Amino acid sequence: MRVLVTTYGARGSVEPMVGLAVRLRELGAEVRVCAPPDDEFVELLAGAGIPLVPVGRPVRPMVTTVVPGSAVGLAQRAAELIAAQFGPVAAAAEGCDALVACGPLPVTAGARSVAEKLGIRYVHASHQPVILPSPHQPPPARRGRPLPPGVSDNLELWDVDARNANDMFGEMLNSHRAAIGLPPVDNVRDYAFSDQPWLATDPTLSPWPPTGLDVVQTGAWFRPDERPLPDALLSFLDAGAPPVYLGFGSTPVGAPEDVVRVAVEAIRAQGRRAIVSRGYGGLVPIDERDDCFAVGEANHQALFARVAAVVHHGSSGTTTTAARAGAPQVVIPQGADQPYWAGRVAELGIGVAHDGPTPTVASLSAALATALAPEAGARAKAVADLIRTDGATVAARRLLDGVR
Incomplete structure (x- = not known):
């Protein structure tokens, strides 16, 4: 055939x-x-x-x-x-x-x-x-x-x-x-x-x-993905508590530098480290501090199992991969079907749908506080067991x- x-x-x-x-x-x-x-x-x-x-x-x-x-x-x-x-x-x-x-x-x-x-x-x-x-x-x-x-x-x-x-x-x-x-x-x-x-x-x-x-x-x-995570990324993960992942995949975002600055400040406000995925927008950390790590192509199935939360744009693939890993999510939809997936994350209680495509430090800090709470983590792990x-x-x- x-x-x-x-x-x-x-x-x-x-x-x-x-x-x-x-x-x-x-x-x-x-x-x-x-x-x-x-x-x-x-x-x-x-x-x-x-x-x-x-x-x-x-x-x-x-x-x-x-x-x-x-x-x-x-x-x-x-x-x-x-x-x-x-x-x-x-x-x-x-x-x-x-x-x-x-x-x-x-x-x-x-x-x-x-x-x-x-x-x-x-x-x-x-x-x-x-x-x-x-x-x-x-x-x-x-x-x-x-x-x-x-x-x-x-x-x-x-x-x-x-x-x-x-x-x-x-x-x-x-x-x-x-x-x-x-x-x-x-x-x-x-x-x-x-x-x-x-x-x-x-x-x-x-x-x-x-x-x-x-x-x-x-x-x-x-897609079956058995690739190991890069050594440098593994070292970063092993060096402290689970970080928060930030990435927008192939979705363009306006003023990428501002988005990363806001997100990293909000992540730091929660006492967390950050992993910044470059994606199509070429996102990079805002400074040289050792609590941020930039990553390119990587095995998300393995990576999301090691993070405290996933902040992303809300594509079907990222949403499903994060849900499968049991990682709480903050979805910042930029368009297309992304508001739908943001709504589903909120309805299931496995994270937060950010109101609008342009977060502020205050709005994203509030969303992260909810996503990082024990209740969201427990719900995300429960839903992960249901994902086919x-x-x-x-x-x-x-x-x-x-x-x-």
Whole structure:
């Protein structure tokens, strides 16, 4: 059996798909992954022993230069992503039995078109529930397409979202479909999602309420990570009480120096040391004191088990990894699905959702005091026992059983 996995995005979009690919290979499938050609993904796939088919432009320069929420250049990027699905992705899918796609709508709609043309199974995968139509939640606004004010009915808003998606991507997609002999689609979003999308999130952290959409929730997809922590980091961890981790991953933050200064001062106010993760924003400690340590790429599964709390942006991956480690969290959401995950952390009692994307020393100190209290720690450890670790295996088996 041959499976192609395609995705486009930053680390949070690629790493779970690598986790799925590893499990598929362990179950006997031949698998390759289409992903951006960034050096970090080349290294990630090589380390996992999974062939990489580089697709599109490097994603890191775009993430770090595009103004959040801006639609400038969106049409060009969408056209490139759609063309890539009908080009190198389609070539990689030749001879495959199944195609699993994750990422922006131009990627998934194009990928399903390729699967349709080849007559192979297609699965849409999502690592965030907020993009799936549901009467229980409104859709996220698309870049340059704000939702109409004064409309509170979620289903009506999802209808607006479908029309926006058609306006933004319909003509691009259908021109490529026509070129390979496929008929046009009149609902790009729902076509990409299919009748049975997969939701790769943990059911305790992210319960999916029943809807008219037949969502398959598999659990989160973890990449097996047995890498030891760097010696210098281990020495820092061993030199005192568990520190507080600070990191925003691939999410850009305004004025990174100010964010680090505020965070480190708030961490010190709690009598704690700090680990500062550089991430895409290039965060660095504010001074030379020995109570702060800067870290680059590292095994978060191992690191989060050694910290007192995790202060982060609220991506699905970081939230789930911290919850799995039993580490209390302070989530400072910057956008996208991050407010959702911040809310779930607060609702579960495993940490604090910071009010707004720009903390002050006072606001973050208060949030940390709550997260570092014994009650939050005990609750985080209790929830950790409920987090599923077999999501990628469940998904891999389901995929292979459905194709055989």
